[in-house]
Amino acid sequence: MSTHNGRNPIADAVRRATHTKTDKPPSAGQQIMATVGIAGEQDLRLDTHGSGNRKDWGGHIAVSTDNLLIYLHDQIAARLYANAWVDAWYNASRLPKTVHTGPADHGPVLMVRAHGSDSVDHVFDVVHNVALIRIGGLTWRIHDQVAWASTERKWREASVLAPMVLPVSRYQSSKPGPAGDHDQPPAWAEIRGPRPTL
16 A cells, blocks of 8 residues: 555646646635746845834735746745745756846736745656746746745745744734733844843
């Protein structure tokens, strides 16, 4: 008997990454599935707004390119996107170092508001020699290692900025938990040990 009980997890991931949901009615008024193809050095820009205070609901990190703008609204989303890119290292290592690219056609522009967690899939398409990263309804088709490395580097930067700018969860209650719980340092705190005295 198979350890996967008759299911192939790789085939399931390929099916999820390449399957469009157009045959099912959308769960909301509109549902958009988008694919972004990248090759060569990517010029991603980071912009921040906010303080990381739970009361600062407008805080965000914007990760942008010419055709894509992603607003990260909490640390969970920032870690999810960064980890999705970091975890794709094996598939990216199978790509060519670089591929020839022509002039860019600037088509439609997409904006994503990311908060909380979402589904993540990693697939290597051997037929087309591309790595796929799918986060929710957004799929990246990565054609070379240069594109992956430059994009992954920016997502790491966004993840490092997140604790300084974003609340842990956008929908986290601002009321303290059980007695003593609000005295605990945040999970992302780097400094361990007693607080410095002045």
